[in-house]
Amino acid sequence: MGNVQSFRFRNYEIHPDSLSEPTYAATCVSGDEADCGAQSDEEVETDKVERWIAEHVRDTGHRRYRRTMADYVMAEPGAWQ
Numbered sequence: 001m002g003n004v005q006s007f008r009f010r011n012y013e014i015h016p017d018s019l020s021e022p023t024y025a026a027t028c029v030s031g032d033e034a035d036c037g038a039q040s041d042e043e044v045e046t047d048k049v050e051r052w053i054a055e056h057v058r059d060t061g062h063r064r065y066r067r068t069m070a071d072y073v074m075a076e077p078g079a080w081q
């Protein structure tokens with residue numbers, strides 16, 4: 001006698017949160033054995049991240065970065081399935 005479970009799953013629509021702007025940041029991943037790890041601030045303007053990179057290159061010669069973007073979203077209840 002099997003115990004059949006059914007799960008109801010509600011879909012959510014994901015919308016950008018208009019109250020919050022996306023932010024950009026960079027981490028220096030240059031280095032032979034370990035990443036440098038230097039991190040920029042989170043910036044709303046990509047220009048500021050690019051300037052941080054340029055300054056870090058000037059100071060260290062490091063040339064490889066991981067750039068990230070983060071945004072805020074709202075989950076709006078949708079249909080049940």
Ligand SMILES: [Zn+2]
Nearest residue numbers: 028036038062
């Ligand atoms: Zn570095």
